[in-house]
Amino acid sequence: MQPCSREMQAMNSLLSPTQQIPLQDLQPNGNSGTHQAQIHNPQFDPTSSHDDFLDQMLSTLPSCSWSDLKSPWDPPKSDETPPSNHDNNVGFHYDEILASKLRQHQINGGGGGTTAAMKMMMQQQMMLPGRPIAAAGGGGLTMPLHNDIVDGSSFKSPNQQGGEGSVQALYNGFGAGSLHGTNNQSPNQPQHFHHPQGGNMQTQSFGATAGTVMNQSQASGSTTGGAPAQPKQRVRARRGQATDPHSIAERLRRERIAERMKALQELVPNANKTDKASMLDEIIDYVKFLQLQVKVLSMSRLGGAAAVAPLVADMPSEGGDCVQTTAGGGGSLQRNSNGNQPSANNDSLTVTEHQVAKLMEEDMGSAMQYLQGKGLCLMPISLATAVSTATCHSRNPMINKGSSSNHPLLQSNGDGPSSPSMSVLTVQSATMGNGGLDGSAKDAASVSKP
Amino acid sequence: MDSQHLNPSSLKSRFTARFLRALIKINAQKPISSSSPREIFQRYRRIKVAADKSMAYSVRSRRTWSRATLWKLRSRSRRRLASSGRRSSIKTRTTTTTTTTTTSTNHRAAIVEKTSHEKENKEDHVGLAVQAEELRELVPGGESMDLCNLLDETAHYIKCLTTQVQVMKKIANLYSLE
Numbered sequence: 001m002q003p004c005s006r007e008m009q010a011m012n013s014l015l016s017p018t019q020q021i022p023l024q025d026l027q028p029n030g031n032s033g034t035h036q037a038q039i040h041n042p043q044f045d046p047t048s049s050h051d052d053f054l055d056q057m058l059s060t061l062p063s064c065s066w067s068d069l070k071s072p073w074d075p076p077k078s079d080e081t082p083p084s085n086h087d088n089n090v091g092f093h094y095d096e097i098l099a100s101k102l103r104q105h106q107i108n109g110g111g112g113g114t115t116a117a118m119k120m121m122m123q124q125q126m127m128l129p130g131r132p133i134a135a136a137g138g139g140g141l142t143m144p145l146h147n148d149i150v151d152g153s154s155f156k157s158p159n160q161q162g163g164e165g166s167v168q169a170l171y172n173g174f175g176a177g178s179l180h181g182t183n184n185q186s187p188n189q190p191q192h193f194h195h196p197q198g199g200n201m202q203t204q205s206f207g208a209t210a211g212t213v214m215n216q217s218q219a220s221g222s223t224t225g226g227a228p229a230q231p232k233q234r235v236r237a238r239r240g241q242a243t244d245p246h247s248i249a250e251r252l253r254r255e256r257i258a259e260r261m262k263a264l265q266e267l268v269p270n271a272n273k274t275d276k277a278s279m280l281d282e283i284i285d286y287v288k289f290l291q292l293q294v295k296v297l298s299m300s301r302l303g304g305a306a307a308v309a310p311l312v313a314d315m316p317s318e319g320g321d322c323v324q325t326t327a328g329g330g331g332s333l334q335r336n337s338n339g340n341q342p343s344a345n346n347d348s349l350t351v352t353e354h355q356v357a358k359l360m361e362e363d364m365g366s367a368m369q370y371l372q373g374k375g376l377c378l379m380p381i382s383l384a385t386a387v388s389t390a391t392c393h394s395r396n397p398m399i400n401k402g403s404s405s406n407h408p409l410l411q412s413n414g415d416g417p418s419s420p421s422m423s424v425l426t427v428q429s430a431t432m433g434n435g436g437l438d439g440s441a442k443d444a445a446s447v448s449k450p
Numbered sequence: 451m452d453s454q455h456l457n458p459s460s461l462k463s464r465f466t467a468r469f470l471r472a473l474i475k476i477n478a479q480k481p482i483s484s485s486s487p488r489e490i491f492q493r494y495r496r497i498k499v500a501a502d503k504s505m506a507y508s509v510r511s512r513r514t515w516s517r518a519t520l521w522k523l524r525s526r527s528r529r530r531l532a533s534s535g536r537r538s539s540i541k542t543r544t545t546t547t548t549t550t551t552t553t554s555t556n557h558r559a560a561i562v563e564k565t566s567h568e569k570e571n572k573e574d575h576v577g578l579a580v581q582a583e584e585l586r587e588l589v590p591g592g593e594s595m596d597l598c599n600l601l602d603e604t605a606h607y608i609k610c611l612t613t614q615v616q617v618m619k620k621i622a623n624l625y626s627l628e
Contacts, residue, residue, distance in 0.1 A: 257597055267612075281581060283585065287608060290608065294615060298498040
């Protein structure tokens with residue numbers, strides 16, 4: 001009985017100060033050292049209702065008499081025989097105790113936040129599938145209320161050795177589990193699992209006195225892979241409600257990933273995909289496209305005789321920019337291509353290319369605008385090949401037709417500037433996932449070789 | 451256009467300042483009217499490197515990708531310096547390059563090995579490993595991150611790339627409108 005009495009004392013001493021705990025200490029991220037509020041916050045999204053609930057728990061705990069707590073506890077205790085069944089029974093009845101306490105609280109007319117309390121209770125009940133860790137987890141819910149000890153010991157109040165030992169076991173099992181969970185956690189989540197490590201130091205000292213019962217249950221309570229001896233009474237955790245720290249961690253991680261995907265969705269245009277995989281595809285394509293744009297733009301910055309009009313015609317969102325740049329590019333072409341003006345060799349050109357060639361003879365700018373209207377642009381061969389190789393393995397293969405003859409990098413055409421033919425390059429906005437070759441995919445100009 | 455640079459310490463203005471300075475330097479070094487394709491290609495390379503470098507500098511190694519880019523650029527320039535200094539002896543050059551490559555490969559290998567274990571533990575259930583791999587190749591410095599951080603880095607990288615593209619487009623406009 002000694003540990004129990006010590007805990008009773010500790011609890012009593014702690015109970016009064018904990019009443020005055022301001023709520024912000026119990027908030028998920030506001031607390032730094034005193035409470036273990038962070039432990040279970042990942043599990044409960046409605047943190048505001050969490051606070052309401054905690055508030056009520058705090059206010060009602062001292063008012064609840066210990067006999068109230070004892071009475072639901074006592075009858076099940078009589079059923080206990082082997083220690084191995086302890087945890088599960090305890091787990092079950094722990095649940096009932098909490099439920100009864102909450103019901104009492106509601107009956108006593110705890111005002112607002114009853115629904116919150118109900119919600120928390122529901123979550124708790126789901127959370128307590130009878131595994132010792134789960135039960136300790138349930139105790140852990142109330143643990144944030146008081147530092148480390150109180151609620152666990154409040155349920156130890158029925159002063160039976162077995163009961164106390166098993167609750168100790170629960171508590172330490174939770175400690176072990178959370179420690180284990182902490183070890184497996186990525187360093188991104190220090191705030192959630194940091195405190196159990198600090199808090200558990202105390203609990204370990206309490207647990208030292210328990211003995212074989214506690215050790216046994218602690219061993220079975222560790223969450224490594226699920227304890228081997230799980231009696232059939234264990235309730236299977238509901239999907240999405242598991243309390244295993246591993247699955248908690250997994251769930252947390254999944255949530256973070258979903259968060260980030262949402263943030264990325266805003267950055268990437270055409271991001272109306274709901275599927276994660278297709279969203280990732282979009283993102284990949286967009287990054288490739290941006291890198292390609294940087295390359296293209298750095299080529300265009302030459303600003304000299306080697307003038308090019310190197311922009312990829314694409315996304316509607318950048319249509320304005322496209323017009324701007326190609327007009328600028330067209331201006332430069334105009335400036336520089338007077339000496340380089342090719343005579344259109346119309347042997348193998350399609351209508352579009354005819355048109356473009358004609359326009360280019362007159363006015364570069366209008367030629368560019370004509371192309372723009374068709375969703376096409378001029379592009380140097382090297383860039384075209386680069387673009388096609390960059391995206392040839394994506395789902396929307398780009399169509400590259402022809403090349404600009406104005407570009408001095410035109411190696412394949414031998415005499416670049418004087419090459420007679422002019423072809424129009426069609427670049428699909430494959431990177432923007434326009435659902436294939438529709439939409440901006442105009443009639444493709446045929447390839448013409450000089 | 452100046453009205454858009456309201457915040458003097460924003461990413462955009464930092465990048466613009468650096469990049470313009472680099473451009474001026476490049477233009478001062480080489481005459482603009484260089485006709486041989488090789489020189490043009492070199493110039494293009496220089497500009498691109500300057501753009502990436504100035505962007506990475508503006509981010510100041512606060513992010514993994516910027517650190518990786520800076521590291522890559524620096525190691526490459528170191529290699530070039532070493533190779534140009536010892537052009538006579540091919541053996542030395544290859545040794546230097548191999549040393550640098552081995553260091554980088556070892557570095558990378560160590561990181562990859564360490565994180566592959568973590569990756570296996572954490573990515574099984576998500577099933578996006580293929581795309582994650584591809585994203586890792588795209589984002590500089592992405593090999594050594596789990597999916598969570600990778601997505602974070604990607605978001606920042608995309609933001610910076612869009613800024614870069616915007617600024618470069620405007621500069622290109624200015625150049626062409628002269």
